[in-house]
Amino acid sequence: MMFILEEYNHFPWASGIVSESTTPQSWDEDGRISFLYAHNTNNVLEISMDDKQNCCRAICRNAMGKRGWTSEILTWDDEVNLPLGEISKNFQVEVVKPPPKHTTDNPLYNLAQRIGVKTLIDIEKSSEDFEESVKQCQEELQNHAEKDERFIEEYFAAQPQSLYPDGKNRLVFPLQTIRLQLSQWGFLNVSNLDNWTPLINSPELQNNLKKFDKLPIRESIKIAIIYLAEGQEDARSLLQNNRGSESFNQFMTTMGWVVDHSNHNGYSGGLDADTGRYTIYYCNSQIEISYHVNTMINDTESKRMLLGNDSVSIIWSEHGRDYNPNLLSSQFNDVHIVIYPQPSGMYRVQILRKPKITLFGPLLDDMLVNRECLSTMLRQTAVTANRNVNLRPNKNYVKPVTTRLTTLRGLVDKYKDPLSLGETSAELFTSKKTNEE
Numbered sequence: 001m002m003f004i005l006e007e008y009n010h011f012p013w014a015s016g017i018v019s020e021s022t023t024p025q026s027w028d029e030d031g032r033i034s035f036l037y038a039h040n041t042n043n044v045l046e047i048s049m050d051d052k053q054n055c056c057r058a059i060c061r062n063a064m065g066k067r068g069w070t071s072e073i074l075t076w077d078d079e080v081n082l083p084l085g086e087i088s089k090n091f092q093v094e095v096v097k098p099p100p101k102h103t104t105d106n107p108l109y110n111l112a113q114r115i116g117v118k119t120l121i122d123i124e125k126s127s128e129d130f131e132e133s134v135k136q137c138q139e140e141l142q143n144h145a146e147k148d149e150r151f152i153e154e155y156f157a158a159q160p161q162s163l164y165p166d167g168k169n170r171l172v173f174p175l176q177t178i179r180l181q182l183s184q185w186g187f188l189n190v191s192n193l194d195n196w197t198p199l200i201n202s203p204e205l206q207n208n209l210k211k212f213d214k215l216p217i218r219e220s221i222k223i224a225i226i227y228l229a230e231g232q233e234d235a236r237s238l239l240q241n242n243r244g245s246e247s248f249n250q251f252m253t254t255m256g257w258v259v260d261h262s263n264h265n266g267y268s269g270g271l272d273a274d275t276g277r278y279t280i281y282y283c284n285s286q287i288e289i290s291y292h293v294n295t296m297i298n299d300t301e302s303k304r305m306l307l308g309n310d311s312v313s314i315i316w317s318e319h320g321r322d323y324n325p326n327l328l329s330s331q332f333n334d335v336h337i338v339i340y341p342q343p344s345g346m347y348r349v350q351i352l353r354k355p356k357i358t359l360f361g362p363l364l365d366d367m368l369v370n371r372e373c374l375s376t377m378l379r380q381t382a383v384t385a386n387r388n389v390n391l392r393p394n395k396n397y398v399k400p401v402t403t404r405l406t407t408l409r410g411l412v413d414k415y416k417d418p419l420s421l422g423e424t425s426a427e428l429f430t431s432k433k434t435n436e437e
Contacts, residue, residue, distance in 0.1 A: 035178065036199040037187070038412040042405065044199070044209070049178050056177035061209065063405040064285075065217045071181050198417040205415045212407055216400045218283065222269030223382050224292045224310035225255070225280070226328070228317045235328045239300045239307075247341055248295075248316050254375035256282030256291060266290075270309075275302045287383060308332065311389040312382050315339065325352045335385040337363065337378065347374050353385070356392065360384040 034048035047058045058069045186192045199205065227244040229237075244252070259266070259281045261273045269290030271279050276298050280291040292306045307313065308330035315338045317323050323338045336352040351365040363369065363381040390397035 033175070034201060036201045036205070036415075038197040038199055038416075040195050041197070041409050041412050044408060044412065046209075047178055047181060049175060056181050058181060061212065061408065063217075063401045063408065066213055069181075071177060197412065198419065199412065199415045200417050202415070205411065208411055212404070212411065215404050215407065217404065218267075218285070219287045219400055220267045220269070221287060221289045221383060221386050222292060222310055223289060223386065224294075224307045224313040225252070226294050226307065226313055226315045228315055228319055228323065230318050230320065232319065233327075235304075238328060239294065239303045241295050244295045244316070245318060248318075251316060251339075251375070252280055252293065255379060256280040256289065270306060271297075274298070275306070282379065289379070289383070311335065312337070312385045314378065314382060316341075322350065323352070334389050335360075335382075337381060337385070339374070339378070342368075346370055357385070358388050360388050 034046055037045045037047075039045060043060055043062045045058060045060050047056065049056050056071045058071075060067050060069075187196060226238065227241050227248050229241065229245070232238055232241075257280070258278055261268065261271060261277055261279065264281070266281060266283060267288035267290050268279075269292065271290060271292070276296050279296055280293055282289040282291075292310055294303050294307060297303045297306060307328060309332050311332055312335045313328075313333055315323050315336060317338055317340055323336065325333075325336050334354050334357050336350075338350040338352065340348040340350065342348055346368045347370070349363045349365065349367045349369060351363065353360075361381060361384060363377050369377060
């Protein structure tokens, strides 16, 4: 389940990445009765109930994102009769009849007589009031059952009720749906109480949680992809490329998806509709990659600025000689990964890196790769190279997941409720908070 929640909505649709109305972002503005708890300081759980008190919503925040659930107590019409008679026709149950209880033909009675144990038959024979005693016990049990039923009916009648859409009033205890949801998660289990920490639900905490939701979850990476045609010897001719060869265009389709900047809500890496309507984009649950492709950027000046600011560049070279890293260089171009298509259908890889950049992979210099492995290994090599650039001592780079986790733990420490968990949990079983609302 957690894998599905992390992967869902992380991939672009045909019209771009979209947010559906069922995502938790659409729940934040509703006025609800809510409780906040921290679980092991790594997760913040906000569980709330609407005004009708029949729908429970839970939002879980952690370093990997924000997820939501809705739950409701299902009801049914009491007047509906299940066709048990029809169902029973399909089953043939063989019932084994037990031996008579009060006859000497009972094997257990014979065994008891042999070992000298007094049985119910002996008691019945020796006591004339046995049947009367049994009848009296049955009447007492029946009276107790009737008293219990009357108590339950009177107690239910004194509780608030909620009007369901079908027009029938059914009992809904205060905070009943919240208690049921927390019980299913193990919150009400005594052995799990040490893992839960109540938080003070204040407007300040809610504002900080909204700011926390805006922190990036995935690592955002921008990588340059440069098409170098045969005979191009200078930066000017390289920057004037507005289209690539057929093999280059096929290669681009394996590196990601074509997205339209007019409706693309993912990471753009500084690109917009002015620099070029379309670009290549890739993402998964951990990273987002925006490719700066020289054939997909409109004007030469924008190409020079965007390509010159990328730390990692992928060069598709159809030139007869090896790529010159000084052809288009800047202080930010630390790594060049050059791909040379070979007549055999293989691809030769050349890795050019500045001395301060440590070795990375999986692709290495002078390696030959086939078409099936090229895009996957090339993309992973570019991501690893970009991380090596960012993780240098003078960069002070911190991964987004680490930043979110540190921020969340700070909020838990700051807004931890001074009351004990038992005292704060008591609100779940009383109508105090409901009345205050």
